[in-house]
């Protein structure tokens with residue numbers, strides 16, 4: 001069974017409220033672009049592919065339930081709403097990529113002389129396809145990533161992995177990216193164990209990945225973020241595998257805060273480090289990781305636990321949501337739905 005974080009049926013959108021997991025499984029209605037923006041910004045839905053899908057489907061449901069007098073009205077509404085959705089969270093590029101593609105798709109429809117009703121229908125269809133295509137993309141990433149991991153394991157042994165943050169069914173339309181690779185290894189009978197970090201401060205690992213591992217019967221163990229180096233030294237980890245929020249043209253990669261230190265430690269231990277990236281997360285407009293905008297999140301995520309302040313009053317905080325892993329540390333490669341690319345600067349050898 002895979003968890004369904006995004007439900008689309010009868011032109012209505014409901015999403016699993018990830019702020020309540022794992023204690024409550026509750027779906028909320030998203031009836032407008034404003035609802036979609038808030039759900040993304042508050043992280044009721046999160047994960048780069050899921051952000052784009054929910055953003056676009058929030059537009060689809062709003063369009064489906066509106067009335068328009070002419071094609072120009074629909075087109076300018078679509079363009080304006082897409083610009084707004086891109087502002088909900090800055091680091092993951094997927095919403096921006098989808099907005100660029102849908103903007104030019106919509107403009108073309110008008111140039112072809114389509115009516116308001118036809119444009120509405122085609123835009124809705126485009127958004128629905130984004131949802132459908134994501135699962136297919138993830139399954140391909142899973143297969144390619146599993147084969148790439150197994151290439152580093154001699155003698156038909158099963159894989160022992162470490163993953164960070166949540167990249168599974170909850171972060172995508174289903175199956176997942178890095179967690180899709182874990183799933184593919186399990187399906188092939190080649191997964192021995194997967195360790196997941198708790199992923200402070202939002203705890204995507206302990207709240208979401210652990211929830212998915214338990215729900216799907218995958219052999220998993222939760223560790224503190226600070227146990228990662230000891231784990232690599234003592235538990236015979238074969239590969240570290242993570243998702244991405246944005247990959248720059250030179251393969252520098254933005255992902256959840258803490259990813260960079262895992263890549264440094266993996267390199268020290270001679271463990272291949274993989275990032276799983278749908279091609280929609282690759283931003284060729286940026287030449288390097290320094291150009292990727294990093295989201296800073298509320299200090300409350302560090303100072304408070306479950307609504308109760310635990311940090312010393314008066315302390316200053318710094319809470320970047322993401323960090324940049326330089327291309328030379330991505331020694332296993334960037335796994336997309338079409339290929340595995342090892343950045344030319346990445347070499348796997350023990351420090």
Ligand SMILES: CSC[C@H]1O[C@H](OP(=O)(O)O)[C@H](O)[C@@H]1O
Pocket residue numbers: 046047048049164165166167168171172177178204242243244245254255256257321
């Ligand atoms: C499959 S993308 C998952 C991606 O989402 C994370 O960020 P957030 O939970 O803040 O949306 C993260 O960096 C993951 O790798």
